[in-house]
Amino acid sequence: xxxxxxxxxxxxxxxxxxxxxxxxxxxxxxxxxxxxxxxxxxxxxxxxxxxxxxxxxxxxxxxxxxxxxxxxxxxxxxxxxxxxxxxxxxxxxxxxxxxxxxxxxxxxxxxx
Amino acid sequence: xxxxxxxxxxxxxxxxxxxxxxxxxxxxxxxxxxxxxxxxxxxxxxxxxxxxxxxxxxxxxxxxxxxxxxxxxxxxxxxxxxxxxxxxxxxxxxxxxxxxxxxxxxxxxxxxxxxxxxxxxxxxxxxxxxxxxxxxxxxxxxxxxxxxxxxxxxxxxxxxxxxxxxxxxxxxxxxxx
Numbered sequence: 001x002x003x004x005x006x007x008x009x010x011x012x013x014x015x016x017x018x019x020x021x022x023x024x025x026x027x028x029x030x031x032x033x034x035x036x037x038x039x040x041x042x043x044x045x046x047x048x049x050x051x052x053x054x055x056x057x058x059x060x061x062x063x064x065x066x067x068x069x070x071x072x073x074x075x076x077x078x079x080x081x082x083x084x085x086x087x088x089x090x091x092x093x094x095x096x097x098x099x100x101x102x103x104x105x106x107x108x109x110x111x112x
Numbered sequence: 113x114x115x116x117x118x119x120x121x122x123x124x125x126x127x128x129x130x131x132x133x134x135x136x137x138x139x140x141x142x143x144x145x146x147x148x149x150x151x152x153x154x155x156x157x158x159x160x161x162x163x164x165x166x167x168x169x170x171x172x173x174x175x176x177x178x179x180x181x182x183x184x185x186x187x188x189x190x191x192x193x194x195x196x197x198x199x200x201x202x203x204x205x206x207x208x209x210x211x212x213x214x215x216x217x218x219x220x221x222x223x224x225x226x227x228x229x230x231x232x233x234x235x236x237x238x239x240x241x242x243x244x245x246x247x248x249x250x251x252x253x254x255x256x257x258x259x260x261x262x263x264x265x266x267x268x269x270x271x272x273x274x275x276x277x278x279x280x281x282x283x284x285x286x287x288x289x
Contacts, residue, residue, distance in 0.1 A: 021230055022131045025223065030138070052161050059168045079274060086280075
């Protein structure tokens with residue numbers, strides 16, 4: 001009997017929708033951060049926040065549906081995030097070299 | 113009343129504590145004007161999310177989260193912030209200041225949309241949570257390198273992507289080619 005109780009307890013542990021709501025809130029904070037920030041490094045950090053909230057969704061679904069696809073996708077998202085940060089910070093350094101200022105309002109060299 | 117047994121509460125309490133901490137640190141990160149403090153609060157946020165991964169039995173990914181995100185990526189962020197010596201920006205220089213309330217408003221709209229999608233009933237909820245060993249290193253490795261699964265080719269492509277990123281960042285950050 002305690003084993004079956006443990007199974008029902010695990011089934012009811014934390015509802016899946018709680019994880020999804022938490023992930024949605026984190027994602028929205030990241031979006032608002034991207035929109036209101038002027039420092040491109042902080043904008044990158046907000047993008048990391050959004051990627052992380054999506055990872056929470058992936059792992060929650062992997063756990064609640066018993067599918068490892070979510071875990072695999074999380075690994076790939078982490079790898080892509082690492083690559084993106086490396087390239088993005090390289091771009092920022094080269095912009096800073098040429099302009100001494102990386103405020104995103106001032107960077108308009110690609111404007112037509 | 114079978115579903116709400118008292119043994120449930122431990123995981124729920126941990127979820128509430130670390131979920132609230134994750135949201136709070138994310139908010140502080142966005143509202144902070146000093147980029148170094150933003151980065152450190154993002155580190156805290158990533159730790160909280162790693163604890164949530166542990167609650168979801170994704171042990172390997174929790175370890176990877178701490179190692180890769182807080183260990184490698186955030187150190188890179190802090191290194192670049194200190195290299196570029198960015199102080200707190202002056203608020204007068206912000207020409208797009210009226211954009212901020214619009215951004216917050218559209219963020220709220222986005223939260224409502226996502227919340228509506230999230231709270232709609234799932235096609236297949238079935239949270240039996242029977243198989244607890246999905247998140248171990250062995251299970252992830254077996255799935256990742258199993259030729260019957262579709263993950264082997266993306267994994268190899270990821271290695272090329274990382275190589276391109278390494279070369280690209282060196283080329284971009286180099287003073288003169």
